Amino acid sequence: MAKHMQHLKALREIAFDYGVGEHPDLATMARELSRTVYQNRHALDADLADLRLRNKGFERWFVAQRSKPDISVLVMAWPANYSSPIHDHDGLWGLELALHGALEVESWDRDENGKVLRMTGRDWLGPGDVSWFDADDRYAHRCRNLSRQETALTLHVYGGDLAQYFTYEEAGEAGQWSKSPQRSSIAGRLYA
Numbered sequence: 532m533a534k535h536m537q538h539l540k541a542l543r544e545i546a547f548d549y550g551v552g553e554h555p556d557l558a559t560m561a562r563e564l565s566r567t568v569y570q571n572r573h574a575l576d577a578d579l580a581d582l583r584l585r586n587k588g589f590e591r592w593f594v595a596q597r598s599k600p601d602i603s604v605l606v607m608a609w610p611a612n613y614s615s616p617i618h619d620h621d622g623l624w625g626l627e628l629a630l631h632g633a634l635e636v637e638s639w640d641r642d643e644n645g646k647v648l649r650m651t652g653r654d655w656l657g658p659g660d661v662s663w664f665d666a667d668d669r670y671a672h673r674c675r676n677l678s679r680q681e682t683a684l685t686l687h688v689y690g691g692d693l694a695q696y697f698t699y700e701e702a703g704e705a706g707q708w709s710k711s712p713q714r715s716s717i718a719g720r721l722y723a
């Protein structure tokens with residue numbers, strides 16, 4: 532889908548502007564992204580309508596990437612009721628924002644070996660709401676589309692290329708966790 536995404540450009544620029552330094556000011560990046568999404572919500576909905584209607588399952592769309600300082604921007608499509616596994620982000624900082632629909636985000640803390648995980652909180656994101664995390668090997672989360680009918684869309688900004696990460700599941704007995712390496716796949720590129 533090589534389509535020019537006019538209104539994603541402003542979001543990419545905010546991500547690049549604030550995504551600097553070892554510990555970027557994610558609270559300010561979140562506030563600016565949120566404000567811009569709210570102001571452009573109808574245009575963004577129209578630009579991204581195709582992504583909501585494809586019925587191709589969970590998809591990750593590449594928006595932009597920069598090196599030095601490293602940052603990547605993606606849009607993800609979440610089918611109705613779809614839930615991700617519990618996953619980490621390879622120790623990168625990250626920010627996830629609901630563009631359309633609503634997500635539940637469960638935050639988890641894992642020990643250094645990924646053998647013990649415990650849930651630390653649960654948030655609900657409506658359009659323009661943001662969840663973010665600093666660079667931290669221990670942070671993991673699970674995200675779920677709260678709608679039973681509609682595909683949800685989210686914007687993701689990471690402090691690098693999230694090419695690989697781990698998923699976690701309780702193996703057999705409660706309290707026994709196993710982790711599996713994953714490679715991120717890209718459905719296509721959105722030109723912003």
Ligand SMILES: [Fe+2]
Pocket residue numbers: 618620672
């Ligand atoms: Fe995530």
